[in-house]
Structures are given as structure tokens and as C-alpha cells.
Amino acid sequence: MKTLLTAILLFASIFPAAWAQNDGASQDKNNGAISGTVIDSVSEQPVKGAEVRLRGTPGDGTPAAQAMSAVSDAAGRFAFEGLPTGRYFLNAGRDGYVGEGSRRGKMQLLSPGQRLTDVVLRLLPGGNISGHITDEAGKPLRGAAVQAMKSSYVHGHYALQDVAHATSDEAGEYRMTGLAPGKFYIYAKVPASLNAKLAAGKAYVPLYYSAATEQSRAVSLALRAGEELGGIDMNFAPAHTVHVRGRVIDARTSLPCKEAEVTLLSDQGETVFAPSQTFTVGGVAAFDFPGVPPGSYVLTAQPAATTQQTKVLWGRTLIEVGDANLEHADVLVGTGTDVSGHIRVEGKTPLDLTKMVAVLEPQEGSALAGQMPDIDNASLTPDGGFIFREVPEGTYHISFNPVPPGFYLKTAGGTDLLETGIAVGRGRAPAGLDLVLSPGVGRVDGTIMSDDKPFQGATVVLVPEGKRSLSPTDYRQGGSDQMGRFALRNVVPGDYTVFAWEHVERDAYMDPDFLGRYEDSGKAVHVDEDGHVSLQLEVIPDLDASP
Secondary structure: OHHHHHHHHHHHHHHHHHHHHHHHHHHHHOOEEEEEEEEEOOOOOEOOOOEEEEEEOOOOOOOOOOEEEEEOOOOOEEEEEEEOOEEEEEEEEOOOEOHHHHOOEEEEEEOOOOEEEEEEEEEOEOEEEEEEEEOOOOOEOOOOEEEEEEEEEEOOEEEEEEEEEEEOOOOOEEEEEEEOOEEEEEEEEOOHHHHOOOOOOEEOOOEEOOOEOOHHHOOOEEEOOOOEEOOOOEEOOOEEOEEEEEEEEEOOOOEEOOOEEEEEEEHHHOEEEEOOOEEEEOOEEEEEEEEEOOEEEEEEEEEOOOOOOOOOOEEEEEEEEOOOOEOOOOEEEEOOEEEEEEEEEOOOOOOOHHHOEEEEEEOOOHHHHHHOOOOOOEEOOOOOEEEEEEEOOEEEEEEEEOOOOOEEEEEOOOOOHHHHOEEEEOOEOOOOEEEEEEEOOEEEEEEEEEOOEEOOOOEEEEEEOHHHHHOHHHOEEEEOOOOOEEEEEEEOOEEEEEEEEOOOOOOHHHOHHHHHHHOOOOEEEEEOOOOEEEEEEEOEOHHHHOO
């Protein structure tokens, strides 16, 4: 009895200590903290009033739904307390700083009870562009629509996209704020009401800065983070203009269409010059574009659908506009032509090709591509055959998804259509496309460093050389982990340059002008079939990603 009593007393004395120890471990596991500072990436000064967001990421036991926010104080400080063990992503945003910068952040791994106190979040200050819009007498023009445009990769080539806009006030002044660093083109047009006051044959035509009517002659502006770029003035003077008139002709019957939507585009299809104006003469649809200055243009037309017409009709024609009205600028429309091809598998690995889908995308200007009829994706037959129906005339890039892991596509001899694109004429299909799925993809991996330390969160991009740079499917992109490591797999054999940016706008690395600034920051590599390249790269700092 005495022995039993002794055992009970001994257990009673041990149990509270064990309970306290276990309870302490549990508390430590849920008592982590992350704190740090938000700073301006240009001035390196603290940013007050920034909203800092924290969210847990799946894995390592972190609650995926965990989300918190805090506001930085006058010293730029923020803090999150009572955090469980796990992985967390932090980012910050504030008015006056670009949206792209607000999405940047850092991944942090939190151990049980760990208190991280030195996290630094950088915000990129937005830049501003301002100026005045005046008429030929130097008087302010009110109500002019001004756009800031940037080059981006669309439909297989570079096109200008509207990223900001403003309207001139009574003093003719406009101002666009919070712009991300980059190369900008400024485009402006005056209200239609002003043209109505001008003499016949005269109009204020849209202008690119500084006084160009065509994009190819526009002056680009390099804007750095936080920069105030003023004095971007534009002066409008009435230009000599003419009418462009014509009809839409059905190529199958050589007869005019009764109804059609017609669009006039300038700059080789980059921008829409004017809305179409159609009217009916003797039951036949005709179009008239007034106020067109001399230059090169593209006319596109699509007749209205009818219950009897099951196929889409579409057409385009190139025209040259001179000093006189252009009459009979007729547009032929047709149903397009079928484009077919075949994929064979190299080697003995059995593949189910029916899981792949063929995609055909126009390599035209964004405005022109937007006018073209949609092309349905093509399914592959078990033996690798595919066919696209009713493809309009134009040049196209072909791709296949998903390409089986470990394989890449190449052309079977002759011209590499994956690089040059596929040309489809009016009523004339290209020869059958013969492609090969080949094994032997390569791999590129390594480490990203900054000041002799591994850098986490870098964007690592493998940029193909030569004409392959026009093929989005040949690029490879990845990120560096906490140890600075990255791995890019399924790399098509060939020549590349590898870059690692702290931050880079999506698809900016497809712009040769952008890449030209980093010739000394990338590393050239050649990837053989089944090749493996390992390297170490220094990260390109955020500020270096400005123009």
C-alpha cells in the first residue's frame, strides 16, 4: 500500500510539469510574429500608411485561409502577432505607388515561436506624365482624350496597349499619375465636335507625341520610378483629309453584300482610325469614311449573318490614300480556307495524341486581329492528324497544348514554320503541315544571388535567341526559392539567354528594346538534347528594371 501511494504521489508531481511543457510547446507553435518596415524603393525612406497584407500559403501546416492586414506607422513599421508555424506571403500597397509594385512581396517561413523582425517590403513610386493640348493658334483645346500606351506582346508580335488616360481641362492641361516605369507613347485625339466646325476637307486628326499621325514616327518617352515628366505638349493643326468609299463584295458570287460592318485601320492594323459609316444605295451596302489623311490603311469587312448563311464571311484589303477622295475601295469577303497538318512521334514512347489540342493565333496587329473571325481549336486524331476550318487570310502562329512532358515540337525538314509562322492566302491553303514530337528536352537550373547571399523570389526567364524569340511557347519562366535555387524544365534544345529580375512586368522580356538594356546582366547558354545546364546568376535589382 505504501508503495502504491508513493507511485501515485510521484505521478502527481510529474504530470503538471509534463502538461505545462506540452502546453508551452503548443503555445510556441502558435505564438510566432513577423514585423518589419515598408520603404520607398527609390528614396529608401519609410512609407507611412501602407497597407501590409499577410496570408498563409498551403503546406507545412499553415492555414491557407489565414489572412491579416496592418497599416505601417510613421516609421514605416508593421507587425503581425500570434502566428502559427508555417509559410506566409507578405505584400504592401499604397496610393501613389504603382499597382505592379503593390503586388510584389516576400515569402517567409516561420518556425515554432519564431519572431522575424527585419522584413523589408519595397514599394515602387509611380511616375507622372503631363502636358498641354493646343490648337494651331496656340489656344488650349478642352476635352481632348489623351492615352498613355505601352508596347506589349499580343498575337505573336508587339502592339501598343492603353495603360492610362486623361482628358484635357479648360487650360488644355492633362495629367496621368501613378504610372509604372517603362517606355510610353502618348496618343491624343480631339472631340468630334471640333472637327464639325472646320471647313470641308479639313480635320484635326489623332496624333502621337510629338506630332506624328503614324505610330512608326511616334517619339517614345522613358519614365523612371517616381519621375515627374512634364511639358509633353501636343499641338493640333487642321490637316487635309479625304473620303474613302466603296462596297463589300462576296468573293463567291462577285455580287455586292447588302449589309456589312466595315472598319478602317491605320498603322498596318495597329490602331483603329475611325468608326465605319455604312449606308445603302439601291439595296447594296456601301461605306464612306470621311476625314481620312493620306497614308497606308487596312479595310476589313464582315457581312451581317443571315439565316441562309451558315459560314462566316470576312475579308480585308490594303489601300493607299492620297490627296484626292478614294472611290471604289471595294473589299472582297470569303469563307476562309481549311489548314491541315500531321504530327508524328519520334522514338518508341507511346503517346495519346488525342489529349493534345492545336491552336492557331494571328500574328497581326492587335486591332486587326480583333477584327478577324475566331478560329476554332483543332483536335488531334489518334494518328496525329488535325485540321483548322475556314481560316481567314493572314499569318499565324501554331501551338499545341499540352505538349507531353519530356517532348518538344519541331518542323519535319524545310522551313521552320514554328519560327516563321504560317501564311494563309485568300482561298489558298498552305501545304500540309508536317510536325514532329521529339524527346530530348533539356533542363536549366542554378542559384540566384544578391550581395553574395541567396535571393528568394526572383523571376528567372529563359529567353530564346533568333526567330524563336517570337514563339511564346519556347520561353521558360520560374522563380527562386528560399535558398535562391531555380529549375527550368522541358527546355527546347537551342540557344538562350538567362535573366533573373527582382521584379519584371509580365511578358516585358519579349520586347527586344527592353532586353537590350540587360545585355550585360544575362548569361548565354546552349541547351543540347537531353542537356543539363547549371549556373549562378546575380539578380537584377528593382531599380535597374526602370527605363
